[in-house]
Amino acid sequence: MxxxxxxxxxxxxxxxxxxxxxxxxxxxxxxxxxxxxxxxxxxxxxxxxxxxxxxxxxxxxxxxxxxxxxxxxxxxxxxxxxxxxxxxxxxxxxxxxxxxxxxxxxxxxxxxxxxxxxxxxxxxxxxxxxxxxxxxxxxxxxxxxxxxxxxxxxxxLSLPVELSVASGLNALAHCVDSMWAPRADPINQAFASEGIRALASGLQAVVSDPAGIDGRERALYGAYLSAVAFASAGSGMHHKICHVLGGAYGMPHAQTHATVLPHVLAFNAQHAPEAEIRIAAAFGADSAVEGLDRLCSALGAPNALKEYGFDEAAIPEAARLILPAIPESNPHVVTIDDLERLLRAVWSGRPVEG
Missing domain, CATH: 3.40.50.1970 (Rossmann fold)
Structure with a gap:
């Protein structure tokens, strides 16, 4: 090849x-x-x-x-x-x-x-x-x-654990999106893989020992790698969704990324097998979705945007705003129905769907 x-x-x-x-x-x-x-x-x-x-x-x-x-x-x-x-x-x-x-x-x-x-x-x-x-x-x-x-x-150290988790998952979203964003390539995929590994281990250490420096250093290192990967690869489906939710509805940045990420990963992973293998390996899991789900559960990650003031009635409008921004390079074709279904799960905190 x-x-x-x-x-x-x-x-x-x-x-x-x-x-x-x-x-x-x-x-x-x-x-x-x-x-x-x-x-x-x-x-x-x-x-x-x-x-x-x-x-x-x-x-x-x-x-x-x-x-x-x-x-x-x-x-x-x-x-x-x-x-x-x-x-x-x-x-x-x-x-x-x-x-x-x-x-x-x-x-x-x-x-x-x-x-x-x-x-x-x-x-x-x-x-x-x-x-x-x-x-x-x-x-x-x-x-x-x-x-x-x-x-x-x-x-x-002054960043509370709950915000550390949301902020760290925001960084992890940069890594995941970089696997299939418009300019994804093997170099930024390598950065993203190492970023996922560092963030996953670092955030778990922050949760278990909030005053410890080691976990926070690993998380910072992972956040930098995530940024380098994202800067090269560009914005994928995940970031386009979060930009609309943040700009149009004033949703909090980190918590929105943390909540949306599992659903976008589940939507795309089966259609991007090479990226899925990389992500799963970085988590040390059998599948990418399983690895992220296990991490989010261990971290007590946010999972429902209704907890942050997002109105369920805004979902159809949000889906219409998001759809034109989805990159053509996304591994799976996205429809308005897909977005509405994804946003309802994001709003309610329902389990992710493939």
Whole structure:
């Protein structure tokens, strides 16, 4: 069997060491010769941000962060970055915080140093997302790729176990989608396989020992691999569903990904046998669906979007919004009836269906 593909690897510096975020961040600011630094962190992470950014002068601490990056907040942040003559963006937090930094970089070209405190993986991609008129818009732009990512597992210790699980399953969804997304290839499938293995073992360790560093390091490592795979492979069926649910209905990002993932995997796995074998092997299971189901059960993962405010009456509209976004490369043809059936299971928490 012949193999042929085109693969582009994104250039990015990774600094990974627990307990060293402040020192490593100060070193990066110095290496980049920045003098007007804007530190972006949500209000609830402001103390963490101040501790991590003590080794250099900060021109502006900014905390007006919201999920899914509303366009109005992006415009306001861009204006204030210009007003303060910022030359470097430092984002400390999860996907929403990184997303706001990307929104600024997209129009200004300012470099980003990302310091993740969750497993969202946004820091490892050149993908941006903005919400306007209840629709989430996404795109690819190399200007939004952080030049450096500083990983420190100690910064995830304040993330509750429940959110750690949802955030980690969001990362795992990047891996699964990367197996059959439009630009899937053997390289990002290899990254995705190792990401699944690391995330599965890491998240189980986080649940059993929330104060332990080892599991959180494994989860961060897996989250980075998931981001690299996703950045290369692109958005598959899973992400298209979650983008609509997040943008149109304000659903929480990580919990939505965690809830939708088992259903998309069950829908696609039997039609992508090579990918199914890879995923099953990464879980150490006889099948991909069994492996994910076993992991979700062990983690006590979220499984019903009605628990997060999704209205069952919105399902037909959501299915209509999702269908045009499903990539032609999806392993299995998707119909409006398929989507409605999948969304009803996602809403109710019913067991997955093949």
């Amino acid at each position: 012949s193999v042929g593909f085109d693969h582009e690897t994104l250039g990015q510096r990774i600094v990974f060491k627990s307990g060293s975020a402040a020192d490593n961040l100060a070193a990066e600011v110095g290496r980049l010769r920045a003098s007007r630094v804007m530190v972006i962190a949500a209000e609830f992470e402001s103390e963490t941000a101040k501790k991590v950014s003590t080794g250099f002068d900060v021109a502006l601490h900014y905390s007006d962060v919201s999920p899914h990056v509303p366009i109005a907040k992006a415009k306001a942040a861009r204006a204030i970055a210009s007003e303060y003559d910022i030359d470097l963006l430092v984002c400390i937090g999860g996907g929403s915080t990184t997303g706001l930094a990307k929104a600024i970089a997209m129009t200004t070209g300012l470099p980003i140093v990302a310091v993740p405190t969750t497993y969202s993986g946004s820091e490892g991609t050149n993908v941006w997302g903005l919400t306007a008129n209840s629709r989430k818009l996404t795109g690819v732009d190399n200007r939004v790729l952080p030049v450096t990512v500083i990983y420190d597992a100690e910064l995830t």
